[in-house]
Amino acid sequence: MRRPTTATRPASPTPPSPTTSRRTAAGTVAAATALLAGALTPTAAAADQPLPSRDDAIGHAQSAIASLAGRLGITDAQATTVRDVVVDADGSQHVRYDRTYHQLPVLGGDFVVHLAPDGGYRSADRAVLGDLAVPSVKPSLTAPKAADVAAAALRAANIGETLRKIVATPQLVVDALHGEPTLAWRTEATGQDSLGNPVARVVLTDARTGRQIDAWDSIETATGDGQSLYSGTVPLQTTQSGSSYQLKDATRGNTYTGDAQNKTDTCLLVICLERAPAALFTDADNHWGNGAASDRASAAVDAQYGTDTTWDYYKNVHGRSGIAGDGKGSYNRVHYGTDYNNAFWDDTCFCMTYGDGDGTTFGPLVSLDVAGHEMTHGVTSKTAGLTYSREPGGLNEATSDIFGTLVEFYAANASDPGDWLIGEKIVKPGFGKSALRYMDQPSKDGKSADCWNSSVGKLDVHYSSGVANHFAYLLAEGSGPKTIGGVQHNGTTCNGATVSGIGKDKLGRIWYRALTVYMTSSTDYAGARAATLNAAKDLYGAGSAEYAAVGAAWSAVSVG
Structure with missing residues (x-):
């Protein structure tokens, strides 16, 4: 089974696995706004006391940083940039920052300042504790040498494949995620495989010694109606233009879907020299598709419907308007590449991209849970920014699986009823399994981990995600056999305990709050347990059944 990102070709002869990839811009440093509306149970602010605005929250946080710089590890050599803001129903504020050191991005420099309704400082969560200083910001290893190292790493990750159009552009950073802060080159190497499909890998190299620190795949996807491939006939909000209609939704940030015409991208880090069309x-x-691949619009219907449903889920359940929380839409590209067995979210274009599959192992990769998965990579990049490597990378992938699944349940579509399988609609008999992943028993895919152990972080992120997927299933549904969406599930536990579920809605609220308020780029499984317990305490109280259930579900997958 190929590592399921658009960045790699098979590392083994088994079929590639799609729907789980992402591409991020360097550092993914951006300011975004997220308003958590209606998700908390604590007493809301009084009617005559308006909630603090985003600017209010930032001002309060800046005041706290100025007075508590030493406690937060912030020195004169550092600068901070707001990435996200969350304001609770009771007026509590949470402001997330990225940091630079002597103008260099700091990997692991992110932190969250937590404030009371009156703006007073409460606490902070930091991705990395301690000093972020490095002895020098002058590298011994030159940028061209770092580019060569990254290009070699890209080739090594695609053994047996002839790559072309390889481009590698280094960026000097301070790496605080892998132990003592180190001056490093963060290089994204991109290229094309023999079919013209993109491959990409981020390589982190010690800028003094040339030692590779880490590496990971970086490709991490008017009212009418449409006949989709997987979800039946669905409603679509479109835009009339003269005598025709466009597959563009003005009610959801002008999100639209375009035809990539079986072409691919050629990108240089965050600049695409040649981008496949949309x-x-x-x-x-205004009646789109025919429900079959013979009409190219059918896959577009699925993609647009998936985007619409995911937008509605985040807005109606979590109060988040669009991926970045700013009300702006993204776009979809379907029919990407040739026999392309994948789908991916790309921060650099703020878009989802879907291949048609090879027809043997996979069909077009535009199913509802895939759309929810890929859009959630965008949400994660705009909030916790979980590093796409080791345990944080597993949590990044699991976050997309969890919310992709919850989007499927939210849709309540009779043609694609909710279940805890990932990608079950897109797999063909040639894949050899009924789904890409199984959240009730992740190990059923042959590679994912059911239970945490000290080696989990060494797995590919799409398999280490199994621990969090297993936790999410148990928290929502509990242990033991049951039929969900016409599919037989069986929630096993690693400690032999019987676990009672608290339902899908509460799982979603707890995980979303943990992601947007408490998790940081370095959060590992122990940190995820702490983050979700904090979220459950905020939402339901420290003595609540929900709080206890979170702890029990983590224990059931050997975390804690």
């Missing part, structure tokens, strides 16, 4: 789909009568 030729906007148009239609004469």
Whole structure:
């Protein structure tokens, strides 16, 4: 089974696994706004006391940073940039920051300042404790040498494949995620495989010694109706343009779907020299597709429907308007590449991209849970920014699986009823399994981990995610056999305990709050346990059944 990112070709002869990849811009440093509306049970602010605005929260946080710089490890050599803001229903504020050191991005420099409703400082969560200083910001290893190292690493990760158009562009950073802060080159190497599909890998190299510190795949995806491939006939909000209609939704941030025309991207880090098109789909009568691959619009219907449903889930359940929380839409590209067995989210274009599959192992990769998965990579990049490597990378992937699944349940679509399988609609008999992943028993895919152990972080992130997926299933559904969405599930536990579930809605609220308020780029499984317990305490109280259930579910997967 190929590591399921658009960045690699098979490392073994078994079929590639799609739907789980992402591409991020260097550092993913951006300011975003997220308002958590209606997700908390504590007493809301009084009607005559308006909630603090985003600017209010930032001002309060800046005041706290100025007075507590020493406690937060912030020195004159550092600068901070706001990435995200969350304001609770009771007025509590949480402001997330990225840091630079002598103008260099700091991997692991992110932190969250927690404030009371009156703006007073409460606490902070930091990705890395301690000093972020390095002896020098002048590298011994040159940028061209770092580029060569990254290009070699890309080739090594694609053994047996002839790569072309390889481009590697280094960025000098301070790496605080892998022990003592180190001056490093963060290099994204990109290229194309023999079919013209993109491959990409981020390589972190010690800028003094040339030692590779870490590496990971970086490709981490008017009212009409449409006949989809997987979800039946679905409603679509479209835009009338003259006598025709565009597959663009003005009610959801102008999100649209275009045809990539089986072309691919050629990118240089965050700049794409050649980008596959996204030729906007148009239609004469506002009835799109025919429910079969013979009409190219059918896959576009699935993609647009998936985007619409995911947008609605985040907005109606979590109060988040769009991926970045700013009300702006993304876009989809379907029919990408040739026989392309994957889908991916790309921060650099703020878009989802879907391949058609090879027809033997996978069909078009536009199912509902895939759309929810890929869009959630965007949400994660705008909030916790979980590093796509080791245990944080597993949690990043699990976050997309969890919310992709919850989007599927939210849709309540009779043609694709909710279940805890990932990608079950897109797999073909040639894949050899009924789904990509199984959240009730992750090890059923042959590679994912059911239970945490000290080696989990060494697994590919798509398999280390199994621990969190297992936790999420047990927290929502509990242990033991049951039929869900017409599929037989069996929630096993690693400690032999019987676990009672608290339901999907509470799982989603707890994980979303943990992601947006407490998790940071370095959060590992122990940190995820702490983050979700804090979230449960905020939402339901420290003595609540929900709080106890979170602890029990983590224990059931050997975390804690």
